[in-house]
Amino acid sequence: MVLEFKFNYIGDNDVFEHLLNFYAKDYIYDISINDEEYILKIKADPDKLSDFCNCFNNISHSIFLTGFEVKEAKDFKPTYKQKQNLENYASLSFLNSNAYVQKNILAENEWGKFCEISLSFDGKNFEKVNKSNFHSLLLKTLDIIKKREKVWMKNHKGIYTFYLFDKEFKEDFLMPCDVKAISSIFVCSNEQLKFLASFEKPLLALRLNALFRQKYDLKIDKFFLKLAEDIFLFALTHELFKENFHFLSFKKNESFMDDFKILNIKDKFVVLEGFEFVHSKIKDLIFAKDDKNMARISYLASRFKQKSLILELSKECDDILLLNKEFNLLKITLPDHSKNIYSELENDPTGKRLLENFQKEFKLLDEKFESKNNFFSLLCIVGRILNLSQDFKEAGQNLLALSDQSRLSRGVKIDFKLNDNKEFDFIRTLRSVMSFMLAGVSAQDISYGVVESLSYFLRDFYDELKQEKKAEIVLISGSLFEHKSLLENVLKHIRDCKLSNVPLRI
Known part of the structure; x- marks a missing residue:
């Protein structure tokens, strides 16, 4: 009798291959591996196969094992040759x-x-x-x-x-x-x-x-x-x-x-x-590079065959929307002082009127920003306008914490748009936030609305590339995705979003 086990294993390591070999070693068996699909065929008398299945039930579960199925199969000739250099793990099992x-x-x-x-x-x-x-x-x-x-x-x-x-x-x-x-x-x-x-x-x-x-x-x-x-x-x-x-x-x-x-x-x-469960050869290559983060991003892109858009949103570095491993499509330049925001608002009648009304209700900022060209810095600026903290980065962290704690099914709609030059229009985002503050919307509802609206912006950005057949999947990367509300919203609104075993940051 022959049984065929088909597994989906997303880890880029030898762990599961070794475990299959270990538990099948006393049987006639064959293993084939095609990307994330592992197929184990095993041949024995029905009683022995029953013993194998009982023993196999005790195998340590891996978080990288995302599904499996088993069926009776036809006879086979073993062609698998076990690798001599499978990595060793001293972990508890x-x-x-x-x-x-x-x-x-x-x-x-x-x-x-x-x-x-x-x-x-x-x-x-x-x-x-x-x-x-x-x-x-x-x-x-x-x-x-x-x-x-x-x-x-x-x-x-x-x-x-x-x-x-x-x-x-x-x-x-x-x-x-x-x-x-x-x-x-x-x-x-x-x-x-x-x-x-x-x-x-x-x-x-x-x-x-x-x-x-x-x-x-x-x-x-x-x-x-x-x-x-x-x-x-x-x-x-x-x-x-x-x-x-x-x-x-x-x-x-x-x-x-x-x-x-x-x-x-x-x-x-x-x-x-x-990187403990990334193959040591890959790990060594990444850590040998001067720009280890870009090496990590390149490795992430190499894990998928489809045309990809990588959303690299970081709290430490400039953000990147990387198309097909080489083109950064994001142009975002944020102000380094609060005065730049107010001078931009005064450039048109609507913004000027908003600013006049806003300063009647709220104190205007007068400070330098520790801005990088990333969405986290934008959230920090919003956090300062909402007065979530006197500290710039802490204000952004508090905004994200409020968003993570929110129980809203849908937030207020904050403007996240590109301008005519295809650059991110930060002033529209801040103007939208200030308008909701004047309308009496709570800081928590605005915080969630900002995070949700960012995910809509990323979805629309990808959808346009998909329609033009320039991208087929989205890959998430960067420390900003450590925050659950952003990750949940991106996974919810971008259906082609793929997860991998690659760490968000290095």
């Missing part, structure tokens, strides 16, 4: 975590790796964890942690300190001692739990539940969470949970590489940071 919980066995994962971390109890001298010292280090760590003291941990991503969570959200992320503990502090959907528990163990920001926020009078709305990604931390949290401890606080003191961080939109996600 179901194989070794289950062995510890069910049988108290210290086992390697599917790559034959046990544990890569080193521990220190003084921050200076580190000891590598292995099977021989595992239990003694575990007991010592448990003893120190329960005394409310710190422990240092080193892995390939950096050096961290961790200790028992003390209800203070002052470090970088929390690690739950068990998935059952998450709901005591956070609101976590099934989709989010699935991402957290995946093989990749990403950092994911979750919303704090209302009861916990009220009890401790917290100002923050979200905080990052991460499950144990190696067998030692898994065992440590497992033992702590038995004694009714729920969370560890982690701080990254020294960084060797970015942690793998994602943002989820229902059952989809974008990678915010971290």
Whole structure:
């Protein structure tokens, strides 16, 4: 009997190929890979195939696995030759975590790796964890942690300190001692739990539940969470949970590489940071370039065969609307002083009248702007006009936060247009904002309207290129898409928008 498994795997790495080889190694099998489509054919007696399927159900789920189907197939001749240079991962998997919980066995994962971390109890001298010292280090760590003291941990991503969570959200992320503990502090959907528990163990920001926020009078709305990604931390949290401890606080003191961080939109996600699950050859090429961000963008474009429009919207650099890897179609120049805005408004009767009415109700700005030629700087200017903060960048961040918190199904329509010279007309946007302020519209409703209107502008920009057959898909990139309301609106309004495993920024 022959079964054919068809998988859709969007990760540009060897993880899934290795796992298929590992679990099929005792059978007659064949693997074919075509871009994101992986096909595994396997031949055996029905009983053995049933055993394989039961075993295969225990494979660690990957966030890059977006779908699969299985069917009975015709006989085949194996043509697949396993690569000799598949990359190794020391990460926790179901194989070794289950062995510890069910049988108290210290086992390697599917790559034959046990544990890569080193521990220190003084921050200076580190000891590598292995099977021989595992239990003694575990007991010592448990003893120190329960005394409310710190422990240092080193892995390939950096050096961290961790200790028992003390209800203070002052470090970088929390690690739950068990998935059952998450709901005591956070609101976590099934989709989010699935991402957290995946093989990749990403950092994911979750919303704090209302009861916990009220009890401790917290100002923050979200905080990052991460499950144990190696067998030692898994065992440590497992033992702590038995004694009714729920969370560890982690701080990254020294960084060797970015942690793998994602943002989820229902059952989809974008990678915010971290090249850990990008093939090392690609990673080395990107980091060898002087302009690493442009190398990242080029890699993103290379992942798709269709003609693409890349929306590179950044909070740190100038924005780019890149067509087919080479043409930047965005022309945006923002003012570096508030006086430039008001002088522009006075150039026509409508703007002059608006300005006269506006200054009767609101104080005019008189300040320099730390503007870059990007939409984030435009949001910062709007944030200053709305008086969301005295600090320029913080005003933009607060506008985005208000937009993310909004429950509106549709916002007020803010003008986002190009002028006759095909340059972005920032003054129309600001004039629109000022008009809504005079009409008494709240800062939060205007904030959401600005973000939603930006997504409409990007949609219309792409639609024109699509009609001219210059672009077939849209790819999102850049740190501005870390904000959920913008990402949701772009995914909602641009149907040809594609997600990938490429981080939004570097």
